[in-house]
Every structure is written in structure tokens, then in C-alpha cells.
Amino acid sequence: MTILKTRPLLITAGAAITLLALAGCVPNNASSTDAAGAITVDSSADDCAVSATTATSGTLTFSVTNSGDQVTEFYLLADDGLRIIGEVENVGPGISRDLVVQAQPGDYFTVCKPGMVGDGIGRASFTVTGDKVQLAGDVQDQVDQAAVNYVAYVKDQVGQLVTGTQTFLDAYLAGDDQKARDLYAITRANYERIEPVAESFGDLDPKIDFREADVAEGDEWTGWHRIEKDLFPPAAADNGGVTYVPLTAAERQDYAAKLTTDTQALYDAVNASDYTVTIDAISNGAIGLMEEVASGKITGEEEIWSHTDLWDFQANLEGAKVAYEGVRDIVEAKDPELVKKLDDQFGSLQTLLAEYGNLDDGFTYYNDLTPDQVKQLADGVNALGEPLSQLTATLVG
Incomplete structure (x- = not known):
């Protein structure tokens, strides 16, 4: 994950929406009876x-x-x-x-x-x-509906995150560490798919997802990775030579409560009546998610205790593809060759990653990958990152 963004990827109030349609939906109206042929x-x-x-x-x-x-x-x-x-x-x-x-x-x-x-x-x-x-409707209709659809996607992912986090924390607080470990990576997938959203809301991402190395001296380390370290305790050699001391029951309660509160705050933020997105937010979100892979997942730094980086990799890739496909039609009209490259590279990277598992059945742990396998994955990320970096300029240019 990144520590600093130069500008927010998603904004929440009064945003000017300039996004073409995801799938050409037209407005939905309340109805008390079935429409003809419905x-x-x-x-x-x-x-x-x-x-x-x-x-x-x-x-x-x-x-x-x-x-x-x-x-x-x-x-x-x-x-x-x-x-x-x-x-x-x-x-x-x-x-x-x-x-x-x-x-x-x-x-x-x-x-x-x-x-x-x-x-x-x-x-x-x-x-x-x-x-x-x-597609039906004029450009503005398509723009408005596309924004609604992407916000709906974000709400859906955060809604699943709320319930999944509660199930995970229930196991953690009950002392069922094996169940919590089993739930850890798959629950985080909902967060990893929309991480740029959390990054846009000030200090929510640091509270929820900062790694130990990201925390400034004097600041409290909270969130998923604080609990990760407790569930996957390191040997002293991997902990600065210091023997790890497990959290007490009271400390577990405290960190679980904070993660619950912060996750609910994210849910409330994306469900605010004025929350919306812009075209560059969507495309920059796709770019940012693959930058997350390049800077943290492919290096093994994100999940340093659990080594579940490939689960995060998969979720980041899925989130980037959803964001890209949301603006694909307008990109294709402007630069069909770029779309062809992106389609091919998204497919190639997914095929490559699938060699190591999937979210349902699990992935190879990062520390079990060979240097050659890590390089192969990194090359795939770079191959996608090059054309993906052109996405925003093509959309707004």
C-alpha cells in the first residue's frame, strides 16, 4: 500500500461527473405493477x-x-x-x-x-x-448512470467488507485463531478491490490498512495488519531480534473495536447522499490499484506476517479491471489500439496469476515463490502498467 497520494482518487461532494456509461443503463422508476414484458x-x-x-x-x-x-x-x-x-x-x-x-x-x-x-x-x-x-440516451444520461453504477459497486464491496470483518473479528475475539487466519485474506479482498476509495477519505486508510513500517513514530498502529501480526506471530529473527508478545484479550478487544469503527466509517462515507465519482477518479483508481501491486504485493511487503500477498494481488487486479471496464467504451472510441492492449494485458496477467491459485481455493504463499516466479509476476504487472498509465490522459485528453 502507498503512504501518500498527491491528490484524492475519489471525491465525495459536488463532483463534476464526466464519465461515459458502464453498460448504458437508463433511469429506474418506482413501479407498483410489472411493466409489459418485464x-x-x-x-x-x-x-x-x-x-x-x-x-x-x-x-x-x-x-x-x-x-x-x-x-x-x-x-x-x-x-x-x-x-x-x-x-x-x-x-x-x-x-x-x-x-x-x-x-x-x-x-x-x-x-x-x-x-x-x-x-x-x-x-x-x-x-x-x-x-x-x-447505448440509449444522450451523453449526459450515460455519464450520470455510469457514475451511479460505479458508486453502487463501491457500496457493494464496502457492505460485504462490513459483514465479513465482523465474522472475522468474531472468530478472533473468541480465540479461534485458525478460523480467523483462514478468513483473513479472503475478507480483505473486498477492501483491496476499492482501496483508492478509502485513501480518498483522509485518515481512514492509515487506520484500517497501514503496515507497521508505515506508522510514524509516536502514532498508534491499528487495523488489519496489527491484527495480522498477532495471528501470524513472527519469530524473533523477523521481529528485530525481539520476541513477539501476543496481545492480551483486552488488547484484542480494543483493536477489534477500532477496526469495526473505522470500517463502519468507510461504509457511512460511501453511502453519503453526496458521494460520487469523476472520470479521472475511475481511471486513476485502476492505475493506483496496479501501482499497489507493484509497490507492495509483488515485493511481499504488504502481508509481511501472513504472506497472503497474492490474495491482495488478485483483488487489486479485479478492482482495476472493474474500474477500467467502466470507462472502456469511451477509450475505445478515442484509441482502439490502447483498448486492445489493455484487454490483452489484463487477460494475460490474470492467466499468469491463476497459475498460483484463486480466491476461493487459496493461493501460493508469497514466501513459497521462487525468485524467478516473482520476476515473472512482476514482468506481467509491468506489461499491464505501461498501457494502463495512458488511460487517464486518453479519457480526459
Whole structure:
């Protein structure tokens, strides 16, 4: 992770939005009845029942009814299961609302989120066939909807981070260190995908994610890496020659409470009514995430105690790709060759990283990599970083 940013990557109030569409969504309006020809969605307490699994490209309407007892959300996700194509939120019990999207051919996922937190339920594949269609609406409509979609992605990741962090801390405070160690890297993935967001909110990232080496003398070290060191205690030789002293139960409670508070503060910040993003924030966020990989993950410095750097690498790469794909259409119109390079390099780096595992099954620990393997990964990061560094200039130029 980086210690200092020259300017914020995401801003929260009064931002001028100049971003083209992620997927050409059009505004969603509240509705008490299904639109003609709508795909119906029943969001219940334990399922997300969608009436169709395929549709033809063009304008699609999902009529979402909440038959559960909690306020719910419905998402149409891209084929990576992360990027949000469209969402309808705050659907109260017994209420129906419509999600209208201009859908291009491709593979998608549908998912509901009762309570509007966590991973969601009833995730299912959804396929759009047919020919590519022109995006609906004028440029400003596309700009506005694209910003809404990226903010929705950020909210989704932070919402999952809140619930995942609580599960992790429950195990940690219960003294179930093995379960906490198992949850550590996968829970952090939600944070690593949107780390530039946290960096934009002043001291939240230092509180949540500073490494021991980043902390100024006299400042308190808190957050994930403080707990990491306690869960993966170093030998004296790796700790400046000093035998590590485990945290007491009271100290665990204190650091857990602070991480909970700071994570909630991040959640509150991205859910503020005036939170939005700009075009350079999206593209610079993609660039910044790959810089995180180059400066911390590929060197093994980020997760120095747990050696779970490749989990972070994967999450950073996913977050960078989501951000890039959000502005891909406008880049392609200006510089199709750059888009071809970026598409190829994102794919190549993902293929290379997949040789060492995945988030579901785990990765090779950093300290088990050979120098040649580290160099190969570093070369892949550099190969992507070169064209990615041109993204913002192309967008705003």
C-alpha cells in the first residue's frame, strides 16, 4: 500500500461527473405493477427467483418484488460477478420496483441482497443474446448512470467488507485463531478491490490498512495488519531480534473495536447522499490499484506476517479491471489500439496469476515463490502498467 497520494482518487461532494456509461443503463422508476414484458424477480428471505435466464439484447426491464420482511436490493452483474451493470435498491417489503437496462450481448449474473448487506443470495447466470445495440440516451444520461453504477459497486464491496470483518473479528475475539487466519485474506479482498476509495477519505486508510513500517513514530498502529501480526506471530529473527508478545484479550478487544469503527466509517462515507465519482477518479483508481501491486504485493511487503500477498494481488487486479471496464467504451472510441492492449494485458496477467491459485481455493504463499516466479509476476504487472498509465490522459485528453 502507498503512504501518500498527491491528490484524492475519489471525491465525495459536488463532483463534476464526466464519465461515459458502464453498460448504458437508463433511469429506474418506482413501479407498483410489472411493466409489459418485464422479467419478474421475487426477492424473498432465502431466494432471488428470476423468471427468465436469457433475453435478447436491447432494453430489458426487471420488475423486482420484495416478498421478504427486510428491505432488499437487486443487481445485474457483469460476467466477472463484480462489476454492477444495474441495480435497484431500497425495495421495501411488499413493494415492487423496476430496473431498466440497455443490455448488450454477453453473460451476466442476477443476485438479490435482503437487508442490503453481505454477499447477497440466489446468484444465478443470466445470458443476453442477439446483436450489439447502441447505448440509449444522450451523453449526459450515460455519464450520470455510469457514475451511479460505479458508486453502487463501491457500496457493494464496502457492505460485504462490513459483514465479513465482523465474522472475522468474531472468530478472533473468541480465540479461534485458525478460523480467523483462514478468513483473513479472503475478507480483505473486498477492501483491496476499492482501496483508492478509502485513501480518498483522509485518515481512514492509515487506520484500517497501514503496515507497521508505515506508522510514524509516536502514532498508534491499528487495523488489519496489527491484527495480522498477532495471528501470524513472527519469530524473533523477523521481529528485530525481539520476541513477539501476543496481545492480551483486552488488547484484542480494543483493536477489534477500532477496526469495526473505522470500517463502519468507510461504509457511512460511501453511502453519503453526496458521494460520487469523476472520470479521472475511475481511471486513476485502476492505475493506483496496479501501482499497489507493484509497490507492495509483488515485493511481499504488504502481508509481511501472513504472506497472503497474492490474495491482495488478485483483488487489486479485479478492482482495476472493474474500474477500467467502466470507462472502456469511451477509450475505445478515442484509441482502439490502447483498448486492445489493455484487454490483452489484463487477460494475460490474470492467466499468469491463476497459475498460483484463486480466491476461493487459496493461493501460493508469497514466501513459497521462487525468485524467478516473482520476476515473472512482476514482468506481467509491468506489461499491464505501461498501457494502463495512458488511460487517464486518453479519457480526459
